[in-house]
Amino acid sequence: MAQLLTEKEIETQASLLSGWTVADKKLEITRKFQDFIQAIEFVNKLVEPSESAGHHPDIEISYNRVKIQVTTHDAGGLTQKDFDLAAVISQIN
Template identity: 40%
Template sequence: MNKLSEVEIGSAIAQLSGWAIVDDKLQKNFKFKDFVEAFGFISKVAIVADKMGHHPELFNVYNKIRIDLTTHDVNGISNLDFELAQKIDKLL
């Protein structure tokens, strides 16, 4: 697993919807009907991430969730982050 270049990141992020690079992390914000719906989504993300062995940074305030993806082993963004982002989007 390697850290992606800016060109590789630009190409990969073009395949996603709503994700952006913020502070050298792949980030997306989500808004749900209420806290229970938001927390249910977090639980689904946790199951997918754990199966991949790749754990996101999750931030939750009531019905809002922010997810940051980075690969700490390579000190940046890798293909694993984009793979997880795609899987997260399919949970919606």
Template identity: 45%
Template sequence: MAELLSDSQADEAVAKLSGWTRGGKEIERTAELPSFPKAIEVVGKVAELAEAADHHPDIDIRWRTLTFRLSTHSAGGLTPKDFQLAARIDEVLSAAR
């Protein structure tokens, strides 16, 4: 199981990410894509990354707006796995614009 981060460690880690915020035991980012098909393409790429990492975000799809939420449920909060996947999601989003 991944090691649970302290509040200060989680705050420090989220500060290094672009567009992510922390709310208690999860981090969240919302992104608007140019079109609905592009948003679905991003979701597909994130799904592949998540499956490879065996760490799956909650994803809300609202037309071309995506909201990603990450938390390591098995650990009861935030772990390095969340921030590693968040950084990979950022890469996917950057490439999609």
């Protein structure tokens, strides 16, 4: 099982991610797109990196908005896996 990060480690890692917030032991970002089709295309781009990492985000889609939450469920909070996946997601357009 992945090791939980300390509050200091979380703060340091979060400062390196643009647009992400930390709340309730989760990393979260909401991305807005022109329309529903673009939102779905973005979500489809999350499949390969998530599968490769063996780590899957929670995703909510509301028309042109995609809310992504990342946490390590089996560890009960934030681990390095979450920040690594968030960094990859941040690079996806």
